[in-house]
Amino acid sequence: MIAAVLLLALVGVWEAYAQLSGVEDIVLPAPSAILTALVDDRALLWSNFTVTAAEMGLGILAAVVLGLACAVAIHFSSVLRRALYPLFVSSQTIPVVLVAPLLIAWWGFGLGPKLAIVALVCFFPIVVPTLDALDRVDPDLRKLMRTFGASRWQTFRMVEAPAALPGLLTGAKLSVAVAAIGATFAELAGSDAGLGNLMMKAIPQFETARAFAAVLILSVFAVALFGLLALVEKRVLPWAHQPRGTAP
Numbered sequence: 001m002i003a004a005v006l007l008l009a010l011v012g013v014w015e016a017y018a019q020l021s022g023v024e025d026i027v028l029p030a031p032s033a034i035l036t037a038l039v040d041d042r043a044l045l046w047s048n049f050t051v052t053a054a055e056m057g058l059g060i061l062a063a064v065v066l067g068l069a070c071a072v073a074i075h076f077s078s079v080l081r082r083a084l085y086p087l088f089v090s091s092q093t094i095p096v097v098l099v100a101p102l103l104i105a106w107w108g109f110g111l112g113p114k115l116a117i118v119a120l121v122c123f124f125p126i127v128v129p130t131l132d133a134l135d136r137v138d139p140d141l142r143k144l145m146r147t148f149g150a151s152r153w154q155t156f157r158m159v160e161a162p163a164a165l166p167g168l169l170t171g172a173k174l175s176v177a178v179a180a181i182g183a184t185f186a187e188l189a190g191s192d193a194g195l196g197n198l199m200m201k202a203i204p205q206f207e208t209a210r211a212f213a214a215v216l217i218l219s220v221f222a223v224a225l226f227g228l229l230a231l232v233e234k235r236v237l238p239w240a241h242q243p244r245g246t247a248p
Contacts, residue, residue: 011031014030014031015030015031015032018030018031018033025208025209026206026208027208028208029208029209029212033209034209034212034213034216036209037207037209037210037212037213038213038216038217041210041213044198044210045195045198045210045213045214045217047193048193048194048195048197048198048214049195049214049217049218049221051193051194051195052183052184052187052194052195052196052218052221053221054111055111055114055115055118055183055186055187055194056118056176056179056180056183056221056222056225057225058111058115058118059114059115059117059118059119059122059179059182059183060118060119060122060172060175060176060179062115062118062119063118063119063120063122063123063126063175063179064122064126064168064171064172064175066119066123067122067123067126067127067130067168067171068126068130068164068168070084070088070123070127071126071127071130071131071134071164071168072134072156072164074127074131075131075134075135075160076152076156088123088124088127089124091120091123091124092124096117096120096121096181096182096185096186097185097189099117099120100113100117100185100186100188100189100190101189101190103116103117103186103189104186104189104190109190109191109192113186113189113190114183114186114187114191114194117182117183117185117186117189118179118182118183118186120182121175121178121179121181121182122175122178122179122182125171125174125175125178126168126171126172126174126175127171128171129167129168129170129171129174130164130167130168130171131167132167133163133164133165133166133167133168134160134163134164134167136163137159137160137163141159142155142159145158145159165236165237166233166237169229169232169233169236169237170233172229173226173229173230173233176222176225176226176229177222177226179222180218180219180221180222183195183196184196184199184218187200188200195214195215195217195218198210198211198214199211199214199215202214
């Protein structure tokens with residue numbers, strides 16, 4: 001409720017500034033102009049949104065699968081931890097604007113390079129909390145499993161894997177925002193469809209309101225996807241949201 005009030009207040013201030021300050025619409029369109037663009041260009045916006053939404057969804061899925069596999073491998077092997085973890089950290093220092101054109105040049109303008117870019121920017125936010133959750137498993141539980149004669153794999157399957165799920169879902173939620181940025185950069189680097197491509201074409205055509213409408217749609221989708229993942233987390237892992245010391 002408070003967030004909605006703050007949002008309405010911000011929109012009101014924005015509308016007043018755009019109407020009273022004399023700023024050109026091609027620089028900063030008013031919210032009312034953006035709403036008009038949403039209605040007038042709804043078919044164009046929808047067709048491009050479906051492209052970007054697919055890139056984000058599939059890219060996040062690929063990052064989850066790859067990130068989980070890497071986190072488990074690093075968790076099981078100290079050698080891999082020392083060899084790969086610094087590389088994962090350094091990979092986040094490479095600007096996407098440099099990588100995206102290179103992938104486009106290698107793989108063309110299809111879906112592949114877009115998925116690779118989204119997966120690349122989402123990978124690290126997924127690996128870190130997942131690996132951290134694996135490392136924070138209670139050592140006493142591991143000792144108890146060894147006492148019962150459980151193998152290393154049985155200990156992982158019955159104790160460590162369930163403990164890693166909250167970290168994995170947290171990483172997936174964190175990746176939603178960067179996925180939107182990654183998909184936009186990928187489309188700006190080279191694409192014939194998508195909201196990023198639409199923004200790139202709208203600005204030179206002085207259709208700034210249309211570009212802002214595309215940003216609004218992308219933001220709403222990211223928030224909705226974040227909320228969906230949060231709902232899944234509460235339904236699948238209700239125990240992870242209980243106060244410490246509370247019995248399940």
